[in-house]
Amino acid sequence: MTDRLGRADLHIHTVASDGLSTVVEILERVAAVGDLDVIAIADHERIDAALAGRELARQRGYPFEVVVGEEITTRGGHLLALFLETPVPSLRSLRRTIALVHEQGGLAIPAHPLVPYPLCAQGWLLRRLLADPDPAVRPDGLETFNPTPMGRPGHARATAFAREHGLAALGDSDAHSVEQVGQGWTTFPGRTADDLRSAILARETHAHGSFHGHRSMVGTFGRQLRKYGRDVRDEVTGRVRRDGTGRDLGYPGGRQRGARTSQATVAEGRER
Numbered sequence: 413m414t415d416r417l418g419r420a421d422l423h424i425h426t427v428a429s430d431g432l433s434t435v436v437e438i439l440e441r442v443a444a445v446g447d448l449d450v451i452a453i454a455d456h457e458r459i460d461a462a463l464a465g466r467e468l469a470r471q472r473g474y475p476f477e478v479v480v481g482e483e484i485t486t487r488g489g490h491l492l493a494l495f496l497e498t499p500v501p502s503l504r505s506l507r508r509t510i511a512l513v514h515e516q517g518g519l520a521i522p523a524h525p526l527v528p529y530p531l532c533a534q535g536w537l538l539r540r541l542l543a544d545p546d547p548a549v550r551p552d553g554l555e556t557f558n559p560t561p562m563g564r565p566g567h568a569r570a571t572a573f574a575r576e577h578g579l580a581a582l583g584d585s586d587a588h589s590v591e592q593v594g595q596g597w598t599t600f601p602g603r604t605a606d607d608l609r610s611a612i613l614a615r616e617t618h619a620h621g622s623f624h625g626h627r628s629m630v631g632t633f634g635r636q637l638r639k640y641g642r643d644v645r646d647e648v649t650g651r652v653r654r655d656g657t658g659r660d661l662g663y664p665g666g667r668q669r670g671a672r673t674s675q676a677t678v679a680e681g682r683e684r
Contacts, residue, residue, distance in 0.1 A: 417599040420450035423584030427662040429455035433590035434662035435465045454481030464663035477605040489533035492521040524558040526566040553580030557619040583619030596621030
């Protein structure tokens with residue numbers, strides 16, 4: 413087999429947050445295309461779909477690994493947290509959030525940074541963290557390529573910032589539909605999730621991708637609005653019927669309310 417660098421897309425959303433595709437649809441797409449070795453499901457403020465995706469990928473023997481991620485809203489911008497086992501709370505300072513990610517052995521990557529928008533980490537704050545004497549509050553890398561309108565304006569600045577400060581550069585799709593998965597990607601030595609983690613820490617990653625057209629992003633936004641309407645309808649219907657169901661969270665057992673993720677249900681690979 414020809415030796416090549418591994419490829420990862422570490423910023424994928426599902427219907428559990430503001431994505432349009434289920435966990436199963438994403439896994440099947442990645443398996444069919446076959447050019448990614450590692451993916452991370454990183455929904456906003458939750459990790460249940462990512463945990464389910466990791467378990468399903470293992471059970472089905474897919475030739476890629478799923479990293480549990482979370483896109484966390486902090487007071488200093490969005491933070492992409494990777495290699496999690498428990499969710500990290502939102503709306504804390506960027507400094508404190510990075511520390512919480514590191515406490516459970518995760519990696520902290522500011523998402524679509526250096527854009528003058530509240531959801532994006534700014535240069536002055538990142539410089540302050542990188543100069544902090546406590547290594548636990550320093551970011552592990554920077555999302556230098558993000559193909560969305562959020563990432564396009566900051567691409568050149570983020571690339572230069574990562575180079576200047578010796579940060580690992582990551583490219584991600586920030587996919588909100590299954591068709592967008594892999595539009596941004598990271599290359600790294602090796603093929604496994606452990607190889608990827610080592611490459612980020614050793615700053616041996618490279619970012620790649622192509623930007624979305626404006627028309628496709630408008631279409632995605634329209635589909636998201638329709639999804640939100642269906643979500644509200646399904647939540648209200650479940651409460652009125654009192655049948656313990658709600659909106660679809662995109663994985664086996666994901667309509668059942670109570671515990672957000674039942675690993676036993678996922679293991680059975682069926683809806684309750």
